[in-house]
Amino acid sequence: MTAKPAPIYDRVAFIGLGLIASSMALAIRQFGLAREITGHAKSAETRATALEIGLCDKVFDTAAQAVDGADLVVLCVPVGAMGEIAAEIAPRLKAGACVSDVGSVKQAVIAAVAPHIPADVAFVPAHPLAGTEHSGPRSGFATLFQNRWCLLTPTETSTPEATSRLRALWEGMGANVDEMDAAHHDLVLAVVSHTPHLIAYTMVGVADHLRRVSNSEVIKYSASGFRDFTRIAASDPTMWRDVFLTNKDAVLDILGRFTEELFVLQRAIRMGDGDELHAYFTRTRAIRRGIIEAGQDTAAPDFGRVAAKKDA
Amino acid sequence: MTAKPAPIYDRVAFIGLGLIASSMALAIRQFGLAREITGHAKSAETRATALEIGLCDKVFDTAAQAVDGADLVVLCVPVGAMGEIAAEIAPRLKAGACVSDVGSVKQAVIAAVAPHIPADVAFVPAHPLAGTEHSGPRSGFATLFQNRWCLLTPTETSTPEATSRLRALWEGMGANVDEMDAAHHDLVLAVVSHTPHLIAYTMVGVADHLRRVSNSEVIKYSASGFRDFTRIAASDPTMWRDVFLTNKDAVLDILGRFTEELFVLQRAIRMGDGDELHAYFTRTRAIRRGIIEAGQDTAAPDFGRVAAKKDA
Structure with missing residues (x-):
């Protein structure tokens, strides 16, 4: 012992x-x-x-x-x-x-x-x-x-x-x-946690409302993307209600930036601007590498695949 | 054998x-x-x-x-x-x-x-x-x-x-x-995969642009939400550029719905409407349960925690 x-x-x-x-x-x-x-x-x-x-x-x-x-x-x-x-x-x-x-x-x-x-x-x-x-x-x-x-x-x-x-x-x-400092904490968390949670809740809500795609389809085909959103969006409702009500200013600030940024990508899709999309997606990939190097996650392929094992 | x-x-x-x-x-x-x-x-x-x-x-x-x-x-x-x-x-x-x-x-x-x-x-x-x-x-x-x-x-x-x-x-x-049918496939995928990917790319991009929060902070504190987004946003840029350019109509349709829905939640935050937020978050939790029941994921707590093990 x-x-x-x-x-x-x-x-x-x-x-x-x-x-x-x-x-x-x-x-x-x-x-x-x-x-x-x-x-x-x-x-x-x-x-x-x-x-x-x-x-x-x-x-x-x-x-x-x-x-x-x-x-x-x-x-x-x-x-x-x-x-x-x-x-x-x-x-x-x-x-x-x-x-x-x-x-x-x-x-x-x-x-x-x-x-x-x-x-x-x-x-x-x-x-x-x-x-x-x-x-x-x-x-x-x-x-x-x-x-x-x-x-x-x-x-x-x-x-x-x-x-x-x-x-x-x-x-x-x-x-x-x-x-x-508490104010800095609230801004950092608005970026890395609070806004991502709100976005995940929203996307899961959109799927739920869409009548041309059934919920059973959403559930069956949730691999490759949506599943990670549902995991985030399954968190405790009371805790998250209070987070958004009490960190309102920082979350609204980050949401505003998010919407602006989303509109830029949405416009690139509408205009067929493949170069802009490719450059954007290449930049975001680098941030992921930084997180793996910082030891906050592993490089093992996961994508929410808890059940299956890598066959080396 | x-x-x-x-x-x-x-x-x-x-x-x-x-x-x-x-x-x-x-x-x-x-x-x-x-x-x-x-x-x-x-x-x-x-x-x-x-x-x-x-x-x-x-x-x-x-x-x-x-x-x-x-x-x-x-x-x-x-x-x-x-x-x-x-x-x-x-x-x-x-x-x-x-x-x-x-x-x-x-x-x-x-x-x-x-x-x-x-x-x-x-x-x-x-x-x-x-x-x-x-x-x-x-x-x-x-x-x-x-x-x-x-x-x-x-x-x-x-x-x-x-x-x-x-x-x-x-x-x-x-x-x-x-x-x-191919058209139905493209709509379903816009919901469960393509739009979630675009949103994840966007959120990671917002974090990268924000000068008041350093990238090293974003990376260090990426637990509880943001990490799942970075994993999604690390996918192959060329493949995803082509997805958005070729499934444009369905993605723009779902993005429009997403933005509407996000504005409803954003307004609830701005107005301090806790009841609306709580009701919304409770509904999305149910969808997650459906995915676990459909066998497309496990109920084990994960949240991107590949490294740590549950201490039963």
């Missing part, structure tokens, strides 16, 4: 027990990063499941009870629910504790949560860039964060100590950690 | 030796579906590679030589090059032979190829819905078509015998085969 390092926190409390919280709980246990895990979820069914599968040592009916005595409180609820939870737990937070979150939008979370944080508590916003299209307490797995980025966006209510301790937790769960 | 069935064709000739042709050649060999494989590619380097790795028994410098004596000739060149190749090989086609292709667009291929087909030769257009983001003679693998669809779009120049023999070949390579 490998010796485990000393726990980073004594007690960690999760508010919300979905994909991210359950993956964190499993990773924290596996790598011995905390002595005790408590939790709360709004739904009684989720609370029962969390106890049943052993995600938490203790599960409480209210968020306020769950944070009692915790060194680290992680808000894992949809972005739109963070403010209310912060107000509820604030009076019960331990002096010297740290509050963090895992929301996909940072400026809105900071605006909603920071005003409630007591002077003797640190608030260090975080966003792990990891997920799957599944949700709920049973969807978590301990390796979700392995070699994925976790972005910290420290604020005036963060302390260097609290930030570096939280960084150690994320690194302990296998993540690479970067720090950046 | 398992007994192999009798070969379906005596000699199969491939014109163009990229991902699809090389995968077909490997599958034909593995499953014993033809006695001999010949081939031609425009590039001398590709021809040398094909000989070196044993894709073909014989490789010829011209398409006309390669088709000499072949029972089945498969055109595996970009859609825009099909007509010229058909004109070149027509005089050398064996009486009773079958010409097929693997183009992603069917009406344009039929219009370009059918007029050149001699009266004693059958032409059966085909389109395997399988691929990866890689190209070239080394990118093929024998299992590429396993449990994937291959669509046949028979024309007036097809005979029932030639169509059923080609169907047997595709089924022998592991594909499921459907027949449909």
